[in-house]
Amino acid sequence: MNPLVLAAEEGAEHAVELAAGGAATQWAGLMLVSPFVAFLLIIWLGKNMKYKGGEFAVAAMGLNLVIATILFFQNAQGGILNDTHIFEIGRIGLFEGRDLVFELGWMVDGLSIMMYWVVAFVGLLVFIYALGYMHGDVRVTMFFASFSLFAGAMLILVGAPNLIQLIIGWEGVGLASYLLIGHYWEDLDNVRSGNKAFLTNKVADVGLILGAIFLGMGIGDFRFTHINEAAAAGEAGLQTVAVAGALLMFLGAMGKSAQFPLHIWLPDAMAGPTPVSALMHAATMVTAGVYLMARLFPVYQYMAGEAEILGGIITVRGLMVGIGAITLLAMGLLALVANDLKKVLAYSTVSQLGYMMTAVAAGGYTAGLFHLFTHAFFKALLFLGAGSVIHAVHSNNMTDMGGLRKDMPHTFRTFIIGSLALAGIIPLAGFWSKDEILATLDYEGYTFVFWVAVAGAFVTAFYMTRAIALTFFGTYKGHGHPHESPTIMTGPLWVLAVPSVIAGFLNVPGLEFGSFHNFTTWLAARVVPLGDHHPEAPDWGLAAIGLGAAVLGIALGWLVFGRDADTQEARDRLEIPVLYPLLRAKYFMDHIAWAIVGFTMGPAARAMNWVNTYILDGIVNGVGAITMALGRFVYGGVDQRGIDGFFNGVAMASDAAGSAMRKLQTGRVQQYAAGFMVGALVLVAAVAIFR
Amino acid sequence: MDWFENGWGLSLIVFLPILGALAALAIPKERESTVKQWSMLVAVVTFGLSLIVAFGFDLGAAEQYQFETNVPWISAIGANYHVGVDGISLPLLVLSTFILVLAMIYSWNHWEEPRNPKAFLILMLILGTGMNGTFVALDLVLFFIFFEVVLLPMYFMIGIWGDKSMRQIPGFGKEMPTRLYASIKFFLFTLFGSAFMLLGFLALYFKSGEFGGRTFDIPTLAAHGAAGDFASWGIAGLVFGAMFLGFAVKVPMWPLHTWLPDAHTAAPTVGSVLLAAILLKLGSYGFIRIAIPVLPEAAKDWAPTIAILSVIGIIYGSLACLAQTDVKRLIAFSSVGHMGFVMLGIATLTDVGINASIIGMVAHGLITGLLFFLAGSMHHRYHTREMSRLGGNLKLMPRLGAILSFTAMASLGLPGLAGFWGEFMALLGAFNPLDGLSVGLFRGAMVAGAIGTVLTAGYMLFMLQKVNLGEPSEEWVGHEFHDVDRYEMTAWVPLIILIVVIGFYPKVVFGATTDAVVNMVDNAYAVDSTASLDVSGS
């Protein structure tokens, strides 16, 4: 048993007993395997089945959801589970008789159970949705095979008891991401997007792998429990490498969780089919970085968090909070100018990941994870809703949409629910989790970041309002007549809408459900002294600030984009001056909104977009081009001309020398004999002279 | 089976192929299927025997030489016929016999011009003897002979069945056939290295005379090394350097690698496979088996150099890959990078690093072997290897494309597949090199190596994009391509399975190697070097 868990916080009112778990924790291993079984079955049998193998994927996820739900309730009611099942896959002798052990296995504790459940629940719904969405696609079988591969890798990642297995799952989801972004690989643009995602993540993975080496070799063990114990105990071996290891790990997390400036791959990743975007690039895979930070929370909390870097200018934690804050605001601004509905949601996802990262980095273990939890539902809901719309109008572009609220009532209503949850409107899920993040930032004293987060909440509400206005209101601008999607697609939307509404209550401060406890307790944040802040009662003052920002965002957004249905497309181009007098003539509020939006946010968002497109992407493309050029130089200049040239030169010199010497061989015996004589004479002379 | 266990089992594995080749000489050239069946039988039996060795191998005593035979051979110079396997050589021996079988299966109906299956199969069998022999030889003379035996068959394979196109070599007046250039280059490079290696061996032989009798015996020399007998030897560094040249050419390490792209590109498919899968390992195996245990101190002096050259190889090979237009040449250059990781592991002189290098060798053998099979099959169908002309392979031949994607992923070191362990553990080893080696330098190498993995991912994705994805070019419209056939599938599926199995359960390899490596490293570096070993009676 992990002593860290036993060292329950002194005097914690909510300290909960630990439970053994029993059979269910053993069966939990099935979750990690079943998607791979499904993968093989899909490849083997999928082609000839009705849904081209999607059945297997759904069945595996259904099984996983059952197991995860059992664990979830056990954890919530019977006491906190803490169980790890491992088996050895490799053992290397080290010096001093110590062994370096590689293991695979699965962890069953509050954090992993929460992730299991999210992956299984959202995953199952997205898979069911995909049965309808992908119907008739060019290669459905391949799609479901890759999707199952993703689910398996993701579960391996979140169930990992050690860094090695985490890396396996981590790169496994990266591979699935590559495969699914490039699902339509006939178009090389999609392939390039996949390459970009894979390579960006690979760069970050350098951090992950080196970080794992630093931390693992610091204590000679890769197990999370041991690393965290060592961190809590202040072990010297870990202390020396903790800062470097923690920073490298954070680099890895930045890649997967798309933190600025490594976010560049995520918007391009929208090239994949929409269910992929919903499950991988919104709800689960991209949260892996946040998950990793939470998993190694004690390292940041006890060892690396306050360490000074960059010559003492900033602390590790400050750096992480800063990057999270930049991400949450800057990416939110980008969502304002995107015309592609999925890109709006993608930037929104990056922005929300910024929230989570900021929270975890600031010390809000529960706050960050709670936002991860709620965000998974409503962002998956939004993406699936977007998918439903795209399915109907055959375009990603919001300029081809509009007025869909009458044609697609189910999609419209669920999309509204998701948007309100994302914007943080009381009492939906997003409100409570965002409030918790704000409370953490306030409590930890990050006042500036607190206001950045509030601004982020405003922007979030603003761009979601814009997206809804452009998509569902006004007049339809696309081709054909859009129809509501089939039940197999709208069903999951409604199911996802439920937790989007109620999930927030699971962690309302001061609200307990008897023996069911609340989210904080499930995560065992209270029994493990993580230095986590969770207030006993809601701070309504902070809540009002956050809510106020969201309401303001919605109101302004509606004023700018919502009311005048026919001109909204034109108004979206904030730079067009012709609209300006028109707006002023009609609404005084528009004027203010225009002033704020048109002269601050518009340019700011566009500037951000410009930086993103020309600077960051430019750097990426530049690095790519330079690397290719370097490759050509190394191959052409150094290798072929230099090194190979040298060896060829040696060969050529030998050849030339041989040709020259061959001329001496005339075949005339007398010339040879003359040679002998001369040689003999020289020898005689030499003897005579030097004797 | 007594004779097998304590005597002649290994010798049978070594000499069965060449005896089979001699017998095959007697079969008339026209009866191709008889020759094929016979060679296949020989290869399969050899593989079966190596499996018997593997299963009979006592993993609890992996640090000892097992199935050992030691009889006087050339008594005038004290050379013995000494063979045996321990945990280090066992995986490589099994790999070698295994790949030979797969190569035979593949070549069943893939013959390059000028066909002549009989000659080709005989060369393959001779190659088998050389490869297996090198991995079990425990005597320097024996080792040297087997090391050189592999040269000839490969020379002929490249020179006769290789690339028929003409090539202008910079500096030479006339165009010459690519295959001739490549085969001669291969031969001369290796011979150049082995000449120095032989010098090194001879120096060891004469030096060992000062400690109780001249000997070529590797375990005895290693015991001398462990006892510190060679520690104060003035020219130990030079001797190590001489051996280094011999092994480094074979690995190949930068900057001695230039024979490799040419040889690989020009060689027939099966030749490339054997070259990549087994022949390259002879060099790195030599480091582990001979150079380090016998001259541990000199190895320590050389380790930084080896590490730097390895890292240069990793980065350089990857960059060169990015510039390639020829699929096969790209794969060949990728070997330079991957073997860089293997050598980086060795350079750390630690248990972790050397284990990494062995699993790296096995993984590279499987993965790059498979890649060359695939490149060969693609060439067979498209009659070109130019990436600019390929594209949309996944559409034209879904199975071939899928296997190519899988292998490319394995090659870029995706965790969960075999390639990951070699790379990851080499970096792990470089984090904590042997005491006394510069930690800063090795950690620098670690970071550079990690950056190399990004470049590796880059060129592999680049290759997939060019070859596999996108729409097929106009050129291939209307062509009928037959997807992977039975023989290819039979040869490839075992490789795929092994890549996955080793990826998820590396204990398959580590179980055999770790004790042997620990023992080797402990002997070389951890014991006190006060007592000189006394070898009497030789």
Add this chain to the structure above:
Amino acid sequence: MIVNQFLVVAAALFSLGVYGLLVRRNAVMVLLAVELMLNAVNLNLIAFESVLRTPEALGQIFAIFVITVAAAEVGIGLAIILLIFRNRRSANVDDFNLMKL
């Protein structure tokens, strides 16, 4: 006994042989020049033996060996020359560049 006179004669014979070997164009004459050189060596051997008087009479023995070898050499040499002459209708050594690659 004074050997100088013998050595002078032998040196003169040897030089004549060398001269003949290098300048004569007729193959038979070249062969004879070689004989001359061999005999010069024989003369030396015997002259030295008569001074040194080794117990095994090495000088004489070697001289006899040389004579034997010379006989064999002339036999083979003449046979070769004869064959070349038959094929080429010439005994001029300038025409004999068969040894050239």
